[in-house]
Amino acid sequence: MTSRPVAEGLFVQGAEGPRLIGGRRKIDGRFVFPMPQGAEGDGCDPVELKPQGRLWSYTVQRFRPKPPFNGPGDDRSFQPYAVGYVELEGQVIVESRLIIDDFASLAIGMPMALTTEVFRRDADGADILTYAFRPA
Known part of the structure; x- marks a missing residue:
């Protein structure tokens, strides 16, 4: 079966797993994600970001997001999921x-690894x- 990313230039799939594509601003070296496009992108160099980090904050999404959300299912089939900052x-x-699987096992500072999902x-x-x- 074929697959493709939800947005071009968001991440790459390498031999050692996925890597997010961010930008490093030429003017001050600050990292940004995602890699900016257009004129703002001209001021950045693309960079593969680290594949591991630490959980900085999180919450649990307990209702289906409103449009323009274009994920699968409907309100009845929606399953809660965790979202956070890494x-x-x-x-x-x-x-x-x-x-x-167990939202109660989430803890600020816990090590996290990048992956992809459908x-x-x-x-x-x-x-x-x-x-x-x-x-x-």
Whole structure:
């Protein structure tokens, strides 16, 4: 089955796993995510971000997001999921879905590792992948 990322240039899939693509601003060296596009992107160099970090903050999404959310299912089939911020030390803090079965086991500062997951399937049946973090 074929797959593709939810947005081009968001992450790459390498031999050692996925890596988010951020930018390093030329003017001050500050990291940003995602990599800016257009004129703002011209002021950044693309960089693969660290694949591991620490949980900085989190919450549990207990209702289906409102449009323009284009994920699968409907209000009745919705399953709660965790979302949080993961600090990639020395780089940036990334907002992400968190892959975890037991929400009570989440703890600020816990090590997290980057992964990908199927967000939805397109009309042709291809998996649309997004990035997420899971406990390391």
